[in-house]
Amino acid sequence: MENHWKRFINGESVESEVTPSIYRSWQRSIDYNVDYSLVSNQDILSSPSLNKRREAQESLIRASEPVLPYIFSLLGSTNYTVLLGDNDGYIIEAIGDAPFMSKAQKVNLSPGASWREEVRGTNAIGTALSDNAPISVFGWEHFVQDNNFLACWAAPIQNSLGAPLGVLDISGEVSLDRQKILTIAMMGASMIEKNLRLSELENQLKFYQEGAKLASSLLQQGFIAIDHNGIITNINPLGAALLGRKAETIVGQLAADVFSTPKGWMLNGHSLDLQIKDRSGKDVSSHLKRVVNEAGQSLGAVGTLQVSKTPSSLSDTLWIGQSQLSQRTLARASKVASTHSSVLIHGESGTGKEIIARTIHQLSPRCDGPFVALNCASLPPSLIESELFGYVEGAFTGARRGGKPGKFELANKGTIFLDEIGDMPLNVQVALLRVLQEKEVSRIGDTKALKIDVRILAATHKDLSALVSAELFRLDLYYRLKVVTLELPPLRDRPEDILDLVPYFIRKACEAFDSPALGIEEEVYTHLSTHHWPGNVRELENCIESMVAMAEGPILTVADLPDEFQMVAVESEPEPLLDQQTKHAILYALTQTKGKIAPAAKILGVGRNTLYRKIKELDIKF
Numbered sequence: 001m002e003n004h005w006k007r008f009i010n011g012e013s014v015e016s017e018v019t020p021s022i023y024r025s026w027q028r029s030i031d032y033n034v035d036y037s038l039v040s041n042q043d044i045l046s047s048p049s050l051n052k053r054r055e056a057q058e059s060l061i062r063a064s065e066p067v068l069p070y071i072f073s074l075l076g077s078t079n080y081t082v083l084l085g086d087n088d089g090y091i092i093e094a095i096g097d098a099p100f101m102s103k104a105q106k107v108n109l110s111p112g113a114s115w116r117e118e119v120r121g122t123n124a125i126g127t128a129l130s131d132n133a134p135i136s137v138f139g140w141e142h143f144v145q146d147n148n149f150l151a152c153w154a155a156p157i158q159n160s161l162g163a164p165l166g167v168l169d170i171s172g173e174v175s176l177d178r179q180k181i182l183t184i185a186m187m188g189a190s191m192i193e194k195n196l197r198l199s200e201l202e203n204q205l206k207f208y209q210e211g212a213k214l215a216s217s218l219l220q221q222g223f224i225a226i227d228h229n230g231i232i233t234n235i236n237p238l239g240a241a242l243l244g245r246k247a248e249t250i251v252g253q254l255a256a257d258v259f260s261t262p263k264g265w266m267l268n269g270h271s272l273d274l275q276i277k278d279r280s281g282k283d284v285s286s287h288l289k290r291v292v293n294e295a296g297q298s299l300g301a302v303g304t305l306q307v308s309k310t311p312s313s314l315s316d317t318l319w320i321g322q323s324q325l326s327q328r329t330l331a332r333a334s335k336v337a338s339t340h341s342s343v344l345i346h347g348e349s350g351t352g353k354e355i356i357a358r359t360i361h362q363l364s365p366r367c368d369g370p371f372v373a374l375n376c377a378s379l380p381p382s383l384i385e386s387e388l389f390g391y392v393e394g395a396f397t398g399a400r401r402g403g404k405p406g407k408f409e410l411a412n413k414g415t416i417f418l419d420e421i422g423d424m425p426l427n428v429q430v431a432l433l434r435v436l437q438e439k440e441v442s443r444i445g446d447t448k449a450l451k452i453d454v455r456i457l458a459a460t461h462k463d464l465s466a467l468v469s470a471e472l473f474r475l476d477l478y479y480r481l482k483v484v485t486l487e488l489p490p491l492r493d494r495p496e497d498i499l500d501l502v503p504y505f506i507r508k509a510c511e512a513f514d515s516p517a518l519g520i521e522e523e524v525y526t527h528l529s530t531h532h533w534p535g536n537v538r539e540l541e542n543c544i545e546s547m548v549a550m551a552e553g554p555i556l557t558v559a560d561l562p563d564e565f566q567m568v569a570v571e572s573e574p575e576p577l578l579d580q581q582t583k584h585a586i587l588y589a590l591t592q593t594k595g596k597i598a599p600a601a602k603i604l605g606v607g608r609n610t611l612y613r614k615i616k617e618l619d620i621k622f
């Protein structure tokens, strides 16, 4: 080979006598003006520049970390070095036998030096990169004369598209077993490639996992992912909020444990959808789709969670609230609904008097007839009479042409609801009493009487008996109206209803604003349940409506509560809050157990007697 090299340098043709890849590389070395008689000191990196290059090649270095020593161990005890080059031919890692490495250093075969063909002519590192193929360069095959003591084997390290990312080189002193060592170099390069691909896959997996988490947290719906073992691997905050739990307490659990579905459901179930109940017992429906691999095997399931809608529309939903007090009120209302009796509904403002009146109407045999409401406090006294009884054309100045039917006429065969009856002027009370007695009504200015069949429901927040004593309300009318009385408890006496009212009002507001469904953080309930609510349910509804209107994200949090709550949250840290929270916990447990003491005590982790004592101490009504 020495002879061939000398003849090539002298310009003779040796093409047919030299391996083609070596010959082509010699030609390139000539084209690059490489000096065959000189060990070049060009393209050698300073230590900081080498460090920078190593940082840039961090993944290549990490992938080769376990490979270089392994390859070196395969070479036995002979004098070798194993080198890692980057795709510019710079040596960035080296391990090897010290005596050979110091010899190699004399020709700059050491970290920091570039072994591109352009600088050092034909050599294993540079030529493997130029040809993007494994190569051995032996003794006088090196273009630079002083490198002829070297035997080198190199294989490119390629990415998945086959482009070179670097090069693995084994260098030693000239030996005979060329092919075997080239195979080892190729094996090393392929191990590094596999490691690189593995870490790429790991990154991809991380990206998909984190990406899915982030994407699901941006969704305006509950999202859940369950793997093929039935373990919940992801639930977004909105999904967790719909279940009334924290995501951390759900992820990692078996779906069968969280949703009481049969074990093996993931593998065998035809329908993947789960019927789930949230903390307050409302149905949460799921819509899951199976994820399968190319062979059609199940990898798991992903899907959405949402609060089930009852078959009737939201606007049909009347009384919301599962508290004992609410249930008792509803039971009385439904009992009285089947009769024809007048009902006097009493309760503070915003406690739901009109709702209960509508409920009575809907549960009554008159449900197909009209429900007509009149708020006596919202009209000037002079207008109430004409509103109630109607008038004929020309009955008074300003009377509409053709006249106008009154509420009684409109409510015929149905129910009339007279709200704020305590504000009814005395003269109208007289007329009303007459209508009730005679069951007929005459429009103002008319001589004819019209037979009517109307049931009367009246409501007031005032003390009617006190008004009677003050002669502001007629005793005979009072007795006529209060055949049955219904007392509506204020919200502060039934805070457990808040658990049902809040999600309902959130959905109602979202529907009204035509905005996507919103979840709510559990802590918000604590604040809402311990609030005094002077405006009762109406105030709660307004509060939720404003929270929905101002919501920043898909979950309502404590920060979304109106300002007065923020002040209370800061100010009322001491004892009373503790009491309130105890009260809230007790009420929550009692709601869960439908008022049964023993299981509620178990939920709370206290004895029955302690629970009885606390209920008394804190004056809890349920």
Ligand SMILES: Nc1ncnc2c1ncn2[C@@H]1O[C@H](COP(=O)(O)OP(=O)(O)OP(=O)(O)O)[C@@H](O)[C@H]1O
Residues within 6 Å of the ligand: 318, 319, 320, 321, 347, 348, 349, 350, 351, 352, 353, 354, 355, 356, 419, 461, 537, 538, 541
């Ligand atoms: N139990 C309930 N379930 C659902 N919504 C309720 C309930 N109670 C009250 N609301 C809502 O609160 C608001 C006030 O209710 P309603 O008008 O029936 O109260 P009210 O006692 O008649 O008030 P007021 O005496 O001021 O007329 C309404 O928007 C109603 O929909």
